[in-house]
Amino acid sequence: SAHNPLLKDGKIEFWQQELRKMSSKYTHLVWEEGLEPLDKLILLAFADNAASGGLAYLSIPELAHLTGLELDQLRVRLKMLEAMGYLLVDPQFSERGVRLRHVYFLNEKKLGEKVV
Numbered sequence: 001s002a003h004n005p006l007l008k009d010g011k012i013e014f015w016q017q018e019l020r021k022m023s024s025k026y027t028h029l030v031w032e033e034g035l036e037p038l039d040k041l042i043l044l045a046f047a048d049n050a051a052s053g054g055l056a057y058l059s060i061p062e063l064a065h066l067t068g069l070e071l072d073q074l075r076v077r078l079k080m081l082e083a084m085g086y087l088l089v090d091p092q093f094s095e096r097g098v099r100l101r102h103v104y105f106l107n108e109k110k111l112g113e114k115v116v
Contacts, residue, residue, distance in 0.1 A: 029111035054106035
């Protein structure tokens, strides 16, 4: 849009291109894994939204919507993927110690183990 100054100097286009590069890298790595179909589906959803360092910008409700999984089933699978080392989880807390959300990262080292 001509009204958005960020579009004029290409910053948004650059960020979108970088995000596409990173997400395609992680998507390729996930496809190479020999995982159960549901686990692969979850990781592909994360990979499709992954930025540098494997940071995946998805909430659990967004992930449930994308995968079609129920929240309880999804939470169980996320814990399994974390235990297997595919996901790194960084819980976020408020200043009062209240859990706000989890930030998820795809573990590139685990995903890249079989890639030559």
